[in-house]
Amino acid sequence: MSVSVAPGRLELEGLHLSFGGLKAISDASFVAEPGRITALIGPNGAGKTSMFNCISGFYQPQRGAVRFDGRDVSALAPPQRAKLGFARTFQNIALFRGMTVLDNIKLGRHAHMRTNVLQALTYFGRAAREEMELRAEIERDIIDFLEINHIRHMPVGSLSYGLQKRVELARALAMRPRILLLDEPVAGMNREETEDMARFILDVKEEWGTTILMVEHDMGMVMDISDHVVVLNFGQVIARGLPQEVQNNPDVVAAYLGSGDPAALMKKLAGEAAERAA
Numbered sequence: 001m002s003v004s005v006a007p008g009r010l011e012l013e014g015l016h017l018s019f020g021g022l023k024a025i026s027d028a029s030f031v032a033e034p035g036r037i038t039a040l041i042g043p044n045g046a047g048k049t050s051m052f053n054c055i056s057g058f059y060q061p062q063r064g065a066v067r068f069d070g071r072d073v074s075a076l077a078p079p080q081r082a083k084l085g086f087a088r089t090f091q092n093i094a095l096f097r098g099m100t101v102l103d104n105i106k107l108g109r110h111a112h113m114r115t116n117v118l119q120a121l122t123y124f125g126r127a128a129r130e131e132m133e134l135r136a137e138i139e140r141d142i143i144d145f146l147e148i149n150h151i152r153h154m155p156v157g158s159l160s161y162g163l164q165k166r167v168e169l170a171r172a173l174a175m176r177p178r179i180l181l182l183d184e185p186v187a188g189m190n191r192e193e194t195e196d197m198a199r200f201i202l203d204v205k206e207e208w209g210t211t212i213l214m215v216e217h218d219m220g221m222v223m224d225i226s227d228h229v230v231v232l233n234f235g236q237v238i239a240r241g242l243p244q245e246v247q248n249n250p251d252v253v254a255a256y257l258g259s260g261d262p263a264a265l266m267k268k269l270a271g272e273a274a275e276r277a278a
């Protein structure tokens with residue numbers, strides 16, 4: 001691996017977001033530290049997706065700031081944030097199903113290239129050189145790394161769900177992110193697919209050093225691989241800390257269950273994850 005992109009530090013300060021009269025996010029602050037995995041969890045409707053959309057620039061919070069390495073990026077549109085190193089995967093896979101794995105991954109990188117997609121698809125001059133370098137780099141750094149060599153020329157639509165999610169991760173990595181935003185990376189996966197994805201996310205952290213922020217419902221996976229967990233409830237941050245600290249926090253348990261029984265919480269959450277995977 002030879003990926004040398006400095007990880008970024010994401011800081012959210014006093015974020016407010018309302019839809020009409022409904023407060024989706026209310027005075028929420030937290031930090032995703034460089035080179036760490038931060039998980040954003042919370043019951044359904046807690047505001048996780050809204051928060052993700054504020055971070056990637058799809059939503060504009062009414063108040064508060066999104067800072068990246070100290071710079072206020074709140075007013076930047078998603079493509080401008082992408083240029084600063086934000087890369088995102090989506091809850092519902094956002095790939096071109098008729099295109100091959102390799103072409104889908106290359107599209108991730110074209111956002112950053114000096115020549116645009118059309119120029120790059122015609123093999124002349126700088127475009128041709130960039131295209132060849134890109135292909136070599138993607139094959140070396142990403143396709144091998146994510147163990148998707150055998151499917152590189154297959155159309156994405158023909159792949160299993162777990163592999164499609166891995167291709168989406170590959171496309172995000174092709175952007176050479178300084179922060180990777182993963183929206184429910186293992187939703188809908190079976191146990192084996194979940195374990196594979198968890199391992200790849202850990203490998204990205206360890207080998208690329210990328211800052212990772214993920215929204216995830218699978219508590220087993222969250223507790224296994226996160227360095228830091230932030231819990232949202234009704235749009236507010238109600239807890240943050242190490243996975244074990246959060247797991248045993250009575251406010252968190254109450255938010256999920258309305259009871260003080262952490263064992264029951266874990267059982268319920270594990271059951272929900274299994275239901276989604278079934």
Ligand SMILES: Nc1ncnc2c1ncn2[C@@H]1O[C@H](COP(=O)(O)OP(=O)(O)OP(=O)(O)O)[C@@H](O)[C@H]1O
Nearest residue numbers: 019022023024042043044045046047048049050051
């Ligand atoms: N575009 C929108 N318009 C109106 N209300 C919205 C919109 N997006 C989200 N909401 C509301 O904001 C609140 C937070 O929703 P959000 O989807 O961010 O929660 P979540 O934690 O991601 O939930 P889930 O785990 O179910 O995906 C909910 O009450 C939701 O109905």
